[in-house]
Every structure is written in C-alpha cells, then in structure tokens.
Amino acid sequence: MDKLATWQTEHGVNPYPYTFTPTHTSTGLHNTYAELENGTETEDTVTVAGRIMAIRNSGMFLDVMDTKGKIQVFCHKESLPAEFLPQLKLLDIGDIVGATGTIRRTPRGELSIRAKSFQLLSKSLLPLPEKFHGLTDKETRYRQRYLDLIMNETTRDTLRKRSAIISSIRQYLVDAGYLEVETPILQPIAGGAAAKPFTTHHNALDMDLFLRIAPELYLKRLVVGGLSEKVFELNRNFRNEGISPKHNPEFTMMEVYEAYADYHDMMTLTENLMAHAAKVATGSTKVMYQETEIDFTAPWPRKTMAECVKEATGVDFMAIETDDAAREAGKQLGVHVREFDRWGHVLEQVFEEKIEHTLIQPIHITDYPVEISPLAKVHRDNPRLTERFETRVNGWEVANAFSELNNPIDQRQRFESQLGERDQGNDEAHQMDTDFVTALEYGLPPTGGLGIGIDRLVMLLTNSTNIRDVIAFPTLKQKS
RNA sequence: GCGAGUUUAGCUCAGCUGGUAGAGCAAUCCCCUUUUAAGGGAUGGGUCCAGAGUUCGAAUCUCUGAACUCGCACCA
Structure with missing residues (x-):
C-alpha cells in the first residue's frame, strides 16, 4: 500500500517499530474515571496502545481497541502538535497505534484521551471487515480466527x-x-x-x-x-x-x-x-x-443406568438373564442391535437412544x-x-x-x-x-x-x- | 457417509421469468474539527466457487466436483 511507503519516505517512520510502553489499558481508564463528569478535562497524562477500529471526522476521533476494551483518542489540531497532523491522514482502520495524552470526558459522555502525540506501532495492509455487520461468515471466522477475534x-x-x-x-x-x-x-x-x-x-x-x-x-x-x-x-x-x-x-x-x-x-x-x-x-x-x-x-x-431404562421404558434389564433375551428386548424397544451385542451393549444402547437426550x-x-x-x-x-x-x-x-x-x-x-x-x-x-x-x-x-x-x-x-x-x-x- | 441449503467486490448482502454486474460499509481523492455505524461530493474496485453442457446469449437453466452451514448417521 502507498501509505506504507509514505510513512517511511516522507516521515522517516519505521511502520514496524520494536517496542512501546503503554501505561494504561482502556478498561482500567474506564474504571478509574467512571465518575468523571461530561465535559471535564483533566491533566492526567496516560499512554495507551491498540488497534484502530474506527476513524471519525477525518481522524479527529480514533477508536482504539486493546485486549481489555476500547477507548476514544481525540486528535484535535489545537492540542496535537502540528507535525502529527499529516501523519493522522495516513492512519487506517486496522493499524496498531500508541497514543499519549490527557484524560477527558466529552460533552456527550465519551471518555477520551486528548492526544499530545501518537505513534504508528504496526501498519495494517489489509482492510478489516465492515464494522456494522462485522464478520459473520462462519467459515472465515474459523479459518481466520484472528479476524474473528478482532471483530467479535x-x-x-x-x-x-x-x-x-x-x-x-x-x-x-x-x-x-x-x-x-x-x-x-x-x-x-x-x-x-x-x-x-x-x-x-x-x-x-x-x-x-x-x-x-x-x-x-x-x-x-x-x-x-x-x-x-x-x-x-x-x-x-x-x-x-x-x-x-x-x-x-x-x-x-x-x-x-x-x-x-x-x-x-x-x-x-x-x-x-x-x-x-x-x-x-x-x-x-x-x-x-x-x-x-x-x-x-x-x-x-445419581441413578443407575438400569433404573433409568426401567423408568423410561418399563423394561427391567436387571431381570433379563441372557444376551439373546436382551437383544430381543432391545428390538422390541426399536433400538439398533448388532448381532455381537451382549446384554450390556443392549442396555447401553437403549439408554443412549431413549434416555440420554432427556438428561438436561x-x-x-x-x-x-x-x-x-x-x-x-x-x-x-x-x-x-x-x-x-x-x-x-x-x-x-x-x-x-x-x-x-x-x-x-x-x-x-x-x-x-x-x-x-x-x-x-x-x-x-x-x-x-x-x-x-x-x-x-x-x-x-x-x-x-x-x-x-x-x-x-x-x-x-x-x-x-x-x-x-x-x-x-x-x-x-x-x-x- | 446421507439429506437440505449456501457460495456474487475486502466485509454484509441484493440481483425476478436467461439479455452490458449492483448497494451499504471499507478503499482512493476532495470538503468538513466535538464525532459515536459521523456527514456531504466524486472515483476506483468482480475468475459471479471450479469445470462441462443447453442457448444467439448463462451470476441466473442442467450435470459433475469443491468448500462451508444445518440436520441425521458414526462417535460403546
């Protein structure tokens, strides 16, 4: 993708850097700031990292998902240094980024990080499934479980x-x-x-x-x-x-x-x-x-198998003495009986066919x-x-x-x-x-x-x- | 293994009785700086699962095969 080259040539950025150190998880922040009122700004600086799941208003709002949940990163031109603005345009849904900024809650109630900086941590070259319906195709979900995990x-x-x-x-x-x-x-x-x-x-x-x-x-x-x-x-x-x-x-x-x-x-x-x-x-x-x-x-x-069968069918296998009689009883009950089946096989077969599915x-x-x-x-x-x-x-x-x-x-x-x-x-x-x-x-x-x-x-x-x-x-x- | 169904753009899906391949999201470009599936405008994008057949013409009809889904069978 062209953007990958642009990161390298125009911004001198390695799109696949080696390490990054987040200080907080999204869920941790949601818990810590649960009481923060709408429209409140704080001076608390945090760093998070995760995958971009949505981009709104041309990059002003990024939804970043980490293992614990999602948090919105707010990239406003007045708080984000100017050199980051062209990089913002290069971000795609699916990219993994780190962001540092101050905690705030928007007037509409969304806990956000007012970004002071961000860093590309891994460039995604393939588009994620559409966000509204997500990934529903079962075959793809099983074959590409990583996609299933990202989306579901x-x-x-x-x-x-x-x-x-x-x-x-x-x-x-x-x-x-x-x-x-x-x-x-x-x-x-x-x-x-x-x-x-x-x-x-x-x-x-x-x-x-x-x-x-x-x-x-x-x-x-x-x-x-x-x-x-x-x-x-x-x-x-x-x-x-x-x-x-x-x-x-x-x-x-x-x-x-x-x-x-x-x-x-x-x-x-x-x-x-x-x-x-x-x-x-x-x-x-x-x-x-x-x-x-x-x-x-x-x-x-706890109940014995023979008791179960007797209760459900009226047939008391404990009173049946021979394999021949057991097979006959099985056939009477309409159960699949093989010629080499002995008393015990038949008893179990009756149990499986007649009773097992009722034991919730x-x-x-x-x-x-x-x-x-x-x-x-x-x-x-x-x-x-x-x-x-x-x-x-x-x-x-x-x-x-x-x-x-x-x-x-x-x-x-x-x-x-x-x-x-x-x-x-x-x-x-x-x-x-x-x-x-x-x-x-x-x-x-x-x-x-x-x-x-x-x-x-x-x-x-x-x-x-x-x-x-x-x-x-x-x-x-x-x-x- | 048997039966039914599904398979069309990266994803979710339309596409009728056969007649030039469609939408939304995603992507690209532009506009837009307080959005929550953001919004507006423009653009690009297809081995219609594969192969064979019928037909002037097949995503569409027929046959064969594949993968998947559901059910059944197997799983003492």
Missing part, C-alpha cells in the same frame, strides 16, 4: 473464559494436592478408550505410532509407581472420527486418578470441579444455556455393564456391572469415571474379551496392552479415576452450541 467480542469472551475455566480446574486440583503430570501423546498402542486413532510413523525407529485417544493407561502406571497418590493430566486427545457440533478430532481432556478413592469419591470431585469452573466462568453455579438454566450446584442426582440437568449415570467397561472394576454388589459412571449435562457426556480395575487377572481377561469383540467386527474394541497388565501385576492401589471433556464443559459455560466456537483453531478441511 463474543469470540474473545468465549476463548478467554475457556482459559479461565482450564486455569480454575488446574488450580483447584493443584490446591487439593493433585500432581500435574505429562504422559505420551505418541503411543505404540492406542488404549484407554474405544476410538479409532490417528496413525503416524517414527522414521528412525521405523515404527508405527498412534496419537493417543486417552492418557488413562499411562496415568495408572504412574499411580502404580507411586509418583503421587493423586495425579492429573490436562491435555489433548485425538480421535479419528467424524466431526460434529460436539466432536473435534483433537479435543481437551482432563483425567485424574486418586489412590484409595472409588467412584463415589469421583462423583463428588466431578461436582466440585464443575461447580467451581461454573462459578469462575459465569459468577454462579446456575448457568443459562440457550433457553435452559443448568444448575451445577452440588450435589447432583447434571446427573451421574452409574453402574455401567461390564461388557462395555473394560477398564472399570466389577461392581461390589453385582458381577454384571461395574463401578463406573458417566455424568450427563444437557444430554451430553461430560465426564466418565470408575473405580479403576486393579485386578491384573481380571484386566487380562477383559482385554481378551475385547479382542474377541474385535474379531466379531467391533473395530473400536480395546487392544491388549500387556505392559499395562504387567504394571497391574506389581499392584495398583484401589484407585478412583475421572475424565472430564473440557471442550463440552466450556461449551456449557459459555453458551456455545458448536465445539468449534470453544476451540481457537478447529479442524477444517484444507481448501483445494
């Missing part, structure tokens, strides 16, 4: 809240004595969940590796080793599956393991963590999501069938069930937790049973991880474990209806 306060707010939520969870756990750890993202066996992994290859080792679908098996190894009785990891998982408003191929999971705890303890921890995060993000444990108020205030109801307020669904819970400990009162729960909010799975299976003999059998399912066509059945079984053979203490889907929690706490709105750079197809 909601986007800035959502992603800042995401950061606050993650910090609050981390801080809560650290304060409670949990040790934050890191475990491999590149794994030779993608374990800890049922999902299709991304595959990659290490050249020097000539070895295929998988991006992890869950950190679970490594975190339990750390508990076996006694690194800490309470560990957690807050990081990305990768699942090679469809993209939807609730699924991104890479997503953020918090997993925590606590020795000598069981799944009841994990329910309490889930409630405390989410209620805390809700308060940090929204100021309250009662959160408006779309048209519904969701109440995260602890404690939350936070609830722990407990006592999952053993067939679909290969890493959870058998229920102390019933061998067909496990001590596992999933927390549902707004019909979504937001947490999954167990009393961890720590009996190595049982674990080996569960893996073998999963291999059997794999042979029957369930390509997401769990793989055998012999080293993990070996770790259990050295002894994992009784342990409670919990995973929380951070992105979905952030969606709920920021009133977002698409997971892409809570991920700064969501996965998109490459433009050809």
